[in-house]
Amino acid sequence: MSSTTPGTRPRVRAPELVGRGWLNTGGETIRVGDLRGRFVLLDFWTFCCINCLHVLDELRETEERFASELVVVGVHSPKFVHEADPDALAAAVERYGVAHPVLDDPDLVTWQAYTARAWPTLVLIDPEGYVVAQYAGEGHAHAISALLDDLVPQHREKGTLQPGDSPYVPPAVEPSDLRFPAKAVPVSRGDVEGVLVADAGHDEVVLLAAGSGGDDGAVLRRFAGFREPNGLCVLPEDVAAEVGYDVVVADTVAHRLVGLSLGTGETRVLAGDGEQWMQGDGVERLSSPWDVAWWGDRVWVAMAGVHQLWTLDPRTGVVEVAAGTTNEGLLDGPLAEAWFAQTSGLAADGERLWLADSETSSLRVVEPGPAGDLVVRTVVGSGLFDFGFRDGDVDQALLQHPLGVTVLPDGSVAVADTYNGAVRRHDPATGTLGTLASGLAEPSGAFVDGTDLVVVESTAHRLTRVRLDADVVATDGFSHTTQRPVTEVAAGLALTVTFTPPPGQKVDDRFGPPSQLLVESTPPGLIRSGGGRGTDLVRTIELDPHVGDGVLHVAARAASCDAHGGEGAACRMHQQDWGVPIRVVDGAPATLTLPLGGTD
Structure with missing residues (x-):
């Protein structure tokens, strides 16, 4: 239904909100008509998408400023099969602090009704129930605020604006020592020995007792002052002694790299000014650094927010772009020309740097090319919309949104195949991929401890041990292509x-x-x-x-x-x-x- 005023384009009535159910409403169903009298901002998102996570953060100020006049509704329209799981969605809503109602739209019914074509898409509905604006991508919070500054007085004068409370009902959260841990590394530096964990859900880095991996992980110390940290890189001892800190932390939501001294607990900002990098900015700003690894003579950074690899030289403090064009996709070749897609895991192995590109469900490697210059090569994966769970030869194997990689003692590579709930094992000698463990809760990282691989089970809020000598299983699994119109x-x-x-x-x-x-x-x-x-x-x-x-x-x-x-x-x-x-x-x-x- 539409309404027309002479000399204007037709006004489009907002379609109904249709899905499998609702989160953050206390079990209540919300309809467009229930929100009449207030502005409604629909945020079409999927929890794998770094741009969507950026929008969640940038909208918080607008939500607070217009708390009485505006209701934000998240419409979760998934890309990956795992994201359509209602339990996985509930965990993501908690993990990312989504403080507004969320419609579960697994079949993209509401996505199609609003003609969304991209994650994220934002649609503003006025108090009379008509669509007044649509935006795609990031950087629109100020535009929405400016538009509301114009429209709120107009609707208040017309009498169509009826401010009220939000239908948001916060979920109950069970306390735990770890909350959505992301990565973990063993540390032994002076009097400090144990396992360091990026505890993203608590905005902390946590030191657990040595040997942790199961139910024996006593918390020895908590380091605060972070915002959803993900990656951890323990510097070589000689470098740490020279620069005065031991660990580089990828402080993801704060868009910073932070140096942490294990002895004193002191932190220092190494890179980033706390603001998100946007096109035209220099290296003084970062965008969602997700993982960090020591390779060669510096720290390599998975800059997930802009689909690039950066480097930090701790001795000089110099930050540089090392690879990627900022275009999202799967394109191999020289570092400056390669395309990445939300790189989320790094692991160094001699002359090679392994990486997990989550949005292309791929395992890739940076290595010397025929001419000696570094190049990017894809081992497993074929593109942004193809994924699955399949073992065998790497040209046929499939992953689903992997977040971590770990080099194993025998030269093979373990992949935290996050959305498949598995640890996969790639053997470079045979060119094959197998399954080392399955049934895990969103594994996102791992490290080797003797004969075990200690796996970070993010949505189980724990570390779990997997035997490295376990039989590697081969499975046909499934293949999938993201189904969009x-x-x-x-x-x-x-x-x-x-x-x-x-x-x-x-x-x-x-x-x-x-x-x-x-x-x-x-x-x-x-x-x-x-x-x-x-x-x-x-x-x-x-x-x-x-x-x-x-x-x-x-x-x-x-x-x-x-x-x-x-x-x-x-x-x-x-x-x-x-x-x-x-x-x-x-x-x-x-x-x-x-x-x-x-x-x-």
């Missing part, structure tokens, strides 16, 4: 990314083009012409009908600045990557519009 398009396609500056801001091109658009495809041959990078948000693309099916990879960004200009004027970056499944069909629409942000 396929868009039928004509071979000659006009692509438009729409963007409207927030109220009070304007597009400012005084210092160069304010926007950028990158278009690629999988397979690469799908695009005959019109691919590549440019500054216009409108692009004509010629597709090959003989290729037929594929995915358009579209990355867009646009900058807006305060309209008044002058000293103190603020500029903002809006950015999003889309992976749009398409099929070339005669007679299909010759246009494709993707909303980066703006009002309807």
